Amino acid sequence: MMRYTAQVLNLLLAASISSIHLVAGASDNWPQFRGSRGGVAADDPSLPETWSATDNIVWKASIPGRGWSSPIVWGDHVFVTAAVNATGTEEPLKPVPSYAGRSVGGPMSGRDIGSSTDPHRWVLYDIEFKTGKVYPEHATQLRLYALAGFIMHPEATEARAENWYLDGAPSPLVGYVAQRSALEGLKREFTEFARPLLNDDLYPATPGRHCNWCGFAKSKGGPCDFG
Numbered sequence: 001m002m003r004y005t006a007q008v009l010n011l012l013l014a015a016s017i018s019s020i021h022l023v024a025g026a027s028d029n030w031p032q033f034r035g036s037r038g039g040v041a042a043d044d045p046s047l048p049e050t051w052s053a054t055d056n057i058v059w060k061a062s063i064p065g066r067g068w069s070s071p072i073v074w075g076d077h078v079f080v081t082a083a084v085n086a087t088g089t090e091e092p093l094k095p096v097p098s099y100a101g102r103s104v105g106g107p108m109s110g111r112d113i114g115s116s117t118d119p120h121r122w123v124l125y126d127i128e129f130k131t132g133k134v135y136p137e138h139a140t141q142l143r144l145y146a147l148a149g150f151i152m153h154p155e156a157t158e159a160r161a162e163n164w165y166l167d168g169a170p171s172p173l174v175g176y177v178a179q180r181s182a183l184e185g186l187k188r189e190f191t192e193f194a195r196p197l198l199n200d201d202l203y204p205a206t207p208g209r210h211c212n213w214c215g216f217a218k219s220k221g222g223p224c225d226f227g
Contacts, residue, residue: 030073031196059132063125065090075192077140078127086119138163142176147186156180 035041048056065082072079100106126135146159162175178186216222 029075030071032072033070061127061132061134063134065121065123073129075189076129078129080125080127082123082125084121084123085116086121089118091116139176143178143186144190146176146178147183147190150178150180150183150186 030036051057063080063082065084067080067082069081097106099108101108123137124140125137126140127133128135142161142163145161149159149161150156157180159178159180160175161177214220214222214224216224218225
C-alpha cells in the first residue's frame with residue numbers, strides 16, 4: 001500500500017479545486033456578519049423569537065479562548081474564530097450584562113477594554129452544523145492536504161496528513177488519515193468552500209504581475225491578459 005505524507009506549511013490548490021463541479025448554492029449559507037443580504041431576511045414562522053440557556057437550543061459547544069466575530073455557516077460546517085491564551089490561563093468571564101455598552105444602558109465603555117501581554121494563538125474552529133461536534137484544530141486544513149495528496153498522487157491508496165509547528169512544540173500536534181474511498185467526499189466539501197472565490201460579485205478579480213502562476217494566465221494559454 002502506498003502512502004502519501006503531507007508535512008508542508010503552505011499549499012496552493014486553486015487549479016485543482018476550480019476544476020471540480022460546483023454543488024452548493026450561496027443562498028443556503030451564512031457567509032458573513034448579518035448574512036449575505038446585510039440583515040434582510042424573509043420572515044419565517046419557524047424562527048424562534050425568544051431563547052434561553054435551555055429554550056430553543058439545539059446543541060451547545062464549548063469553544064476555547066475568546067471570540068467576538070460572526071459565525072460563518074457553510075454547508076454542514078459552522079466556523080468561528082477565537083483568540084486562545086498560549087499560557088493556558090484565561091481571565092474568568094464576567095456576567096453577560098457586565099459587557100453591555102453604555103449606549104444600551106450597560107456599564108461598559110471604551111476605557112474598560114483591557115489588553116494582555118500574554119502570547120495568543122488565533123484559531124479558526126470548525127463545528128458540525130447538525131450536532132455541534134467541534135472538529136480538532138487544523139482538521140479542515142489537514143483534509144485539504146489529504147485531498148491534494150490524492151490528486152497529486154493518483155496511485156496512492158491512503159493519505160496521511162500531519163501538522164507540525166516550528167516552535168519546538170510536540171509534533172505532530174494532530175494528524176489525519178484518509179483512504180482513497182474518501183476522495184469524492186473531500187472534493188465535494190472543498191468545492192463548497194471554493195465556490196464563493198469563483199463569484200466575481202463577491203470577490204472581484206484583482207489581477208497583477210504576480211498572476212503568472214495561474215492557469216488562466218495568458219502566458220499559459222488562458223483567457224486572462226495578466227500573467
